[in-house]
Amino acid sequence: MELYKTNQLKIYNSLSKSKEIFKPVLEGNVGMYVCGPTVYSNVHLGNVRTFMSFDLIFRYLKHLGYKVRYVRNITDAGHLTDDDSEDKISTKARLEKIEPMEVVQKYTVDFHTILQKLNFLPPSIEPTATGHIIEQIEIINDILAKGLAYEINGSVYFDVLKYNKTENYGILSGRNVEDTIENTRALDGQSEKKNPQDFALWKKADESHIMRWPSPWSDGFPGWHLECSAMSTKYLGKTFDIHGGGMDLKFPHHECEIAQSKVNNHVNPVNYWMHANMLILNGQKMSKSTGNYILPNEIFSGENNILNKPFSPSATRFFMFQANYRSILDFTSAGLEASEKGYLKLIEAINKLDKIEIGSTSTIDIKAWKQKCYDAMNDDFNSPVLIAQLFEAVKFVNLLIDKKETLSAEDLEEFKSTIHVFVFDVLGLQNEEQQDSSDKISGVVEMLINMRKDARDNKDWALSDKIRDELAALGIQLKDGKDGTTFSVN
Template sequence: SGHDYGKLSGRVIDDLLETTRELEGQEEKRDTADFALWKNAAPEHIMRWQSPWGVGYPGWHIECSAMATKYLGAQFDIHGGGMDLLFPHHESEIAQSTICNHTAPVRYWIHNNMITINGRKMGKSYNNVIKLTELFSGDHPILEKAYHPMTVRFFILQTHYRSTLDFSNEALQASEKGLKRLWDAYEKLGNLSMDNSQQSIDTVLDEKIRKLIAEFADFMNDDFSTAKVLANMFEIVPVINSMKDTIIPVSAISKETFELLQTSFKTWLEDIFGLQSVSEADNAKLQGVMQLLIDIRKEAKGRKDFATSDKIRNQLASLGITLKDEKGGEMSWSVE
């Protein structure tokens, strides 16, 4: 056919033929390098369909080409998969789709690396296979606790897809704290507004933020580097926190940069990375209860009943809920 078989994986077909193991049905092939598009089905085989070539079923590689062409068209942008599928599966998928549709089926191939658990390859023989449902429930002897789906997603996003992904309690708990820090800043950013002060713009800070945001797309275009995008976001977090605490005025950056910052964080965190809040603060009933306690505490402080005011704050703290007195007599709260 003239197709450059081996282009994706870098394999040389002559070398492959010399080192390949003996497989069944080789004598039925016209060429030893061929792979099966259709296989004869034995009488007991559960997959069996009539075809011009007899009763049988499709080969593994052609199944994927058929599904991809039907649902995504003759060519689509991104095809993912584990690096163990690169050869022969994806190499064969390219060959048959290209010859059938007269165009390369995929513009970009993304092959993720393997998963390890506490530094060891995940496998049944090591008794360290962890299902996603077990990660979410904590129901596995290796796990110290349950981990929210967003924590797991964030943990994966912090590692480049071609790097080994090592699951451990320490790493997951670090991601849990990192996600909370980033999401807290994102929520603070959403509550900020541009003030009307005439303070001059800090051009160095303004340009720094615009540069960090512009690099989001650059990093994703450079081999899907989600980890670098998040690193830039974390570099912006102290600025947002300082604005919330009025250490840095919002007007230190231009109105355009501030709006760009708000929209970029939403677009990348929610729309592109698919992250959501994991805080109990999302629970509407909890919000109602917290607002009631805050109102009672404000009334107690107004009566100079500091014993009651401190009791509310301290007992909430023992439950992992922090009350913070803000400027102007307002109060905010967060779940630790």
């Protein structure tokens, strides 16, 4: 039987601002859409955090036995820069003297490479905005026909005030349109709009604009909120289960999506809105536009001004999951170092699992422990609490090896498989320690351990300590236990 039938999952819904019992539209199936990156520069760690949160959610939903269609788009057109109406992709192309689609390709590859290093599962569908121009034009036609958009000078804008007469623009972000009117006065640069809070569905391209498509209104490009509506509807239906993204997209982006889809399809597009919180650096949100950010590769290589040393992808992953996805997380060297130590401790325990001997009875309630792991994840994907339970498991492992506790064959098997499920399948961590110590290194170290044992038996402490210290200098730590010496590679 599928696990989702016995696990009641609760999800925090941004729309209701409360945790709700998750019930998919179609039993056993989940449709999930997450706003992906705009590929005009390298993804920074803040971007990655959001995607990582949804990678965890994707992984857990799959583990529960749901058939998940996970759609994460690539925004390769459509974002306006603030100084003019050129879009971000073509601005960058001019700066770098290359074709717009070359920029798109370059940073899409970068995005995929980074996510692969961090052991992400690929989404089911990864559609691009430029691949769905026709669908977007269809939606604009429909909204125009329904009288909730208007055309001016070849551009089409969504009429927010008219929409708000019958619907609630601000339902997600808790705003009301009147406030928006008062407070966008200073920023009202685009005078062709009827009202400052109207947003573009289609923008006419000027002469210098390279990325452009024909449409009934002008040669131009789609507005930046439209692609998500078009692609989510196309692949997941008019109403689907989960829509995710960063907290900063709540307004206006997701608000606009709701408005577009409601007009287009007459139904609420999303049942559960999920928003991942921001990653903070130097007390400020990480952001490309302010320059306050760090790139994943800079973390892995150590080439940055923030961290004292390099950190592996799994250590970085572990750091992220030690905080809840809905909490603001502060990125610091000390924080990463603490997480790395915890991660290594966990992996070390996993590598020792095979040393546990089967006992005749069980002195630990493995079923109760396992249930706590599920309870944590069922409570809005509470990864920090799951990790706390995994550290309980580390404690168990050491006690079992010391024979201070015992497990029956059946319980031991369940214990091992549960650890593997949560550490590798759900959290998506990798056993980096094991990969680093090849058979050859293991053989050499085992030989040195034997030599050291002889020295210790002869009370030749000088030689014994020399072997230990020189190995330590190479990053190989020896650990003397009751049943001999083991080692770990850092």
